Amino acid sequence: MKYFEHAPVFKLYGGQEEWSRAERVHCETIASRSRLHNWHIRPHRHSGLYQILHLHRGRAIVCLDEARHAVAGPAIVEVPQAFVHGFEFDEDCAGHVVTIAYPLLARLVQLLGPRAAPPAQPAIHTLERGGTGLRDAFTHLNAQYLSQEDFRDARIEAWLTLIYARLRSRQPGAETEGPPRARGLEHHTRFGELLEASYAAHHDVAWYAQRLGMTAAHLNVITRAHAGKSPLQLIHERLALEAGRSLVYTSMTIGEISDSLGFSEPAHFTRFFRKTAGESPRAFRQRAWDQGSVSSPVTADVSRVAPRA
DSSP states (O other): OTTGGGSOBOSBTTBSOOOSSSBSEEEEEHHHHHGGGTTEEEEEBOSSEEEEEEEEESEEEEEETTEEEEEESSEEEEEOTTOOEEEEEOTTOEEEEEEEEHHHHHHHHHHHOGGGOOOSSOEEEEOOTTOOHHHHHHHHHHHHHHOOOTTHHHHHHHHHHHHHHHHHTSOSOOBOOOOOOOHHHHHHHHHHHHHHHHGGGTOOHHHHHHHTTSOHHHHHHHHHHHHSSOHHHHHHHHHHHHHHHHHHHOOOOHHHHHHHTTOSSHHHHHHHHHHHHSSOHHHHHHHHHHHTOOOOSSSBOOTTOOOOO
């Protein structure tokens, strides 16, 4: 891919910021972000995020790696992590964009079974005109995402599960044709899988590199190319992510959380968390509860709650 190394890595298009809520899923309308960029989302990529574009109405040019696809609604585009993608929307386009962190995606796959594994390549699905099932599901998901109703997170997961199950039940063969994933991207994906399974063991970068059959320096090159961060940063972020979830969504004590995450002493855990999150575990927990921005451990991701100034 000619422009792969130059395509920026975003959480959400337009900047390095996380989404405003502390969650593992983000939902917005196509217009809400595209209108800010003259309906043109330039080629970019995401690390650790899977994206679903639901084009209910209108036409768009979908750029996937170096290929351009003319897509007319109703249609759905799936983009796995690290694939370069961009969109050129007509101004009358309507639909939604759903972004899912891979830990939540793994939960959906575990719930639905091995057939629900996400596509390895970007996929474009043409939907039947007049069908309202998926359109209504996306509309309800967006409404719940914007709401503050009781059991909000459970409702979000229910609609998200329905959407993802409908996608995986469609006939295979919708994946776009294109060059195979670069070997470095495959290594990055495998590193993410190893990290997800082993973050609480506190392995060093050399341990992960050895299992990937490379040197630590080579792994550093790969993660910086595909995630914009070093392997050690990603290891620490994953550990802090789980710590934050436990602080907000469970009644575990600091000592219990420290033990569950493999720290030898609560003091070591506290120092680690303060360095990573910018505040103590106790202050982080109290602030998250005071803000009332989350209500259950089902769909939230608290690793990115910004520390107080």
